[in-house]
Amino acid sequence: MKAFKTANESDARGNGFIPNLAIDVVVFGFHDSQLKVLLVKYSKTDYVALPGGFIKVDENLHDAAERVAKERTGLNNIFLDQFFVFGDMSRYNAQPFREVMEANGMPAKADHWLLNRFISVGYFALVDFTKVTPTPDKLFDSCGWYDLNALPALIQDHAEIISKALNALRDRLDDKLIGFNLLPEEFTMGQLQALYETILGKKLLRSAFQRKMLGLNILERLAKKYTGAANKAPYLYRFKAK
Amino acid sequence: MKAFKTANESDARGNGFIPNLAIDVVVFGFHDSQLKVLLVKYSKTDYVALPGGFIKVDENLHDAAERVAKERTGLNNIFLDQFFVFGDMSRYNAQPFREVMEANGMPAKADHWLLNRFISVGYFALVDFTKVTPTPDKLFDSCGWYDLNALPALIQDHAEIISKALNALRDRLDDKLIGFNLLPEEFTMGQLQALYETILGKKLLRSAFQRKMLGLNILERLAKKYTGAANKAPYLYRFKAK
DNA sequence: GCAAAAGTGTTCCGTGTACACCCATGA
DNA sequence: TCATGGGTGTACACGGAACACTTTTGC
Numbered sequence: 001m002k003a004f005k006t007a008n009e010s011d012a013r014g015n016g017f018i019p020n021l022a023i024d025v026v027v028f029g030f031h032d033s034q035l036k037v038l039l040v041k042y043s044k045t046d047y048v049a050l051p052g053g054f055i056k057v058d059e060n061l062h063d064a065a066e067r068v069a070k071e072r073t074g075l076n077n078i079f080l081d082q083f084f085v086f087g088d089m090s091r092y093n094a095q096p097f098r099e100v101m102e103a104n105g106m107p108a109k110a111d112h113w114l115l116n117r118f119i120s121v122g123y124f125a126l127v128d129f130t131k132v133t134p135t136p137d138k139l140f141d142s143c144g145w146y147d148l149n150a151l152p153a154l155i156q157d158h159a160e161i162i163s164k165a166l167n168a169l170r171d172r173l174d175d176k177l178i179g180f181n182l183l184p185e186e187f188t189m190g191q192l193q194a195l196y197e198t199i200l201g202k203k204l205l206r207s208a209f210q211r212k213m214l215g216l217n218i219l220e221r222l223a224k225k226y227t228g229a230a231n232k233a234p235y236l237y238r239f240k241a242k
Numbered sequence: 243m244k245a246f247k248t249a250n251e252s253d254a255r256g257n258g259f260i261p262n263l264a265i266d267v268v269v270f271g272f273h274d275s276q277l278k279v280l281l282v283k284y285s286k287t288d289y290v291a292l293p294g295g296f297i298k299v300d301e302n303l304h305d306a307a308e309r310v311a312k313e314r315t316g317l318n319n320i321f322l323d324q325f326f327v328f329g330d331m332s333r334y335n336a337q338p339f340r341e342v343m344e345a346n347g348m349p350a351k352a353d354h355w356l357l358n359r360f361i362s363v364g365y366f367a368l369v370d371f372t373k374v375t376p377t378p379d380k381l382f383d384s385c386g387w388y389d390l391n392a393l394p395a396l397i398q399d400h401a402e403i404i405s406k407a408l409n410a411l412r413d414r415l416d417d418k419l420i421g422f423n424l425l426p427e428e429f430t431m432g433q434l435q436a437l438y439e440t441i442l443g444k445k446l447l448r449s450a451f452q453r454k455m456l457g458l459n460i461l462e463r464l465a466k467k468y469t470g471a472a473n474k475a476p477y478l479y480r481f482k483a484k
Numbered sequence: 485g486c487a488a489a490a491g492t493g494t495t496c497c498g499t500g501t502a503c504a505c506c507c508a509t510g511a
Numbered sequence: 512t513c514a515t516g517g518g519t520g521t522a523c524a525c526g527g528a529a530c531a532c533t534t535t536t537g538c
Contacts, residue, residue: 018262021361049399057262061329085327085363087303118301119263121327185425189517208500210518215499224508231516232508431490450527452491457526466535473489474535 014113017054022120023061024052025069025080026165029145032183033194036145036160038072038134039154043141044103047096049155050162051143052120065123072143076172079126079181083168084161087119091157104139115168116211124179126164166199173199177218180239188211188225188234256355259296264301264362266294266400267311267322268407271387272370272424275436278387279404280314280376281396285383286345287443289338291397292404293385294362307365315386316375321368321423325410326403329361333399346381366407368423415441419460422481430467430476431455 027038041048053068055061058211062080069078094115101108108115131147136143146152148166151159173179179195193209213219220240269280283290295310297303304322311320336357343350350357371387378385388394390408393401413422421437435451455461464478 018361020260021263029322055329055361057359058331060331061327064329082327085303085324087297087306087363089300117299119260119297121329195502205501205503206517207519209500212500226509228510229516230510230514232518234517367530444512447528448490449492449530454527468536470537471489472487474491476490 002066009203014054016056017113018057019113020116020118022052022054022118023065023068024050024086024120024122024161025065025072026050026122026124026162027073027132028124028139028148028165028169028182029132030143030195030198031129033198035148035166035198036129037148037151038132038143039146039152040072040136040143042096042100042104043139045096045100045101048152050158059139061121064127065121069123069125069127071123071137072135074135075127075131079178080123081168081172081178082121082123084122084155084164085119086122086161089117089156091120092117093156096155100139101222120161122161122165126169126178128182128184130174130184132186162205177216186236186238188233188236192237254345256296258298259355260299261355262360264294264296264360265307265310265326266292266362266364266403267307267314268292268316268364268366268404268415269311269374270366270368270390270407270411270424271374272437272440273371273387274375277390277408277440278371279390279393280374280385281388281394282314282378282382284338284342284346284417287338287342289342290394291396292400296457303363307363307367311365311367311369313379314377315367315369315375317373321420322365323410323414323420324363326364326406327361328364328399328403330399333362334359335398338397342381349378362403364403364407366411368411368420370424370426372426383470412441419458428464428478428480430478432476434479 029036030040038051039048040051051068051072053064053071055064059067065080065082066078069080070076097114098108101112101114134143134145148162151162153159154162169178173196179192179199182195183191189210192213193204193206196209197204218240219237222236222238225236226233271278271280280293281290282293293310293314295306295313297306301309307322307324308320311322312318339356340350341357343354376385376387390404393404395401396404411420415438421434421441424437425433431452434455435446435448438451440447460482461479462482464480466475467478468475
């Protein structure tokens, strides 16, 4: 939530955006056999948060999520999926934002629209780690990848949002075959298995995994990949668009 | 969307409610081996719609959905599940509401908050058909059950909302064992099977279904039910709370 | 006794699990 | 030739599909 960039484009009343409604995007990446999440740190404070933003009054909800994801990753055509709406009053805590605004010279009047209660639509994004350019913003000191297993303290309920995003990703992994979005266009079976094992949090049998994946008829076998390692060269595969 | 009752409690600016954000509830019931949906018809017009409402500024999102569902069914402790957020601009069509307001003596000024664009959080509810008292409202001519296979024309994208709700129900049926919410507390295996067959839209094998359900260890077998029919009396079962 | 529905048993098959075996690669 | 990792084959268990059989009920 709270992409202050977009907030700055508007005024203290939030004109141009739908009030009280936000989007939080959990951007997942995969690198070094680990799941990563893209997080931002607000300028001049220690607050770490999910990338987020608001919906323009005449903008499709999905487009708004795409816009937010694109702003932080530099990517187009990002895979995005809704997973939950966070609407409890208990998540409402304006204190961090008040501090951020004051620390950055924005007048934090009590009735500023950003300090109101927000309901947030949770999206998760699956991206090719190697293609992402984490992009901060004038109100962010940094924007970068964090290991899912070593997350820093996050504002509000953002830790819970990530947790629910991961659960949704697990649930839909086999069903909707969305994992490929986390890999480069060409990958080996070993990479794919490592990805699945990381997401599901358990070891899988190599032979069974291979046959299951090939049996789905969604993989196209390409040339072998000679890594220079002293072992058989694995084939490269590509996700076969239906 | 658009529970005008709640709208009336507020003024033309929608004070007290979060603007641009609504809730639509697909209330499913099961009767005569058919899935039913609870719909409302707006007074003095032919517009049929899902029960809906808005979120009070200090109300939990889930509580708002519960409140809406309770208002139309008279029930407490309703099973409710989020399934999607509908946020496309293409769903925005204020014309029906303008007509409804004018037909019912409400001044439908162009800037009335109800005529703005709305994003709607979709919930589905599973209720015991026999316990529901469909309850209309001063702005509804009627509130009642409609067969899922014979729905009337609905306003806006409400037909699509119902379709997505049904898909979500199907997806979660086996996984989360939520079907029991559609039956009375005590039921026969035949009733349960008929429910599953109706939701999934296909015939199931009686023997396999029986063993699968019993194998889940979630059913408590009660006394037999003598129907008066010339056949073996089925046992009654009750969902075993974990 | 008979028809109808409920409950249980039995067989078959496909899929996943577990493990074995071969193949390719470069040191 | 050896270690390493990739690809494939095989035996087994489990659960669902299909069907048979028995039990219960009221006419």
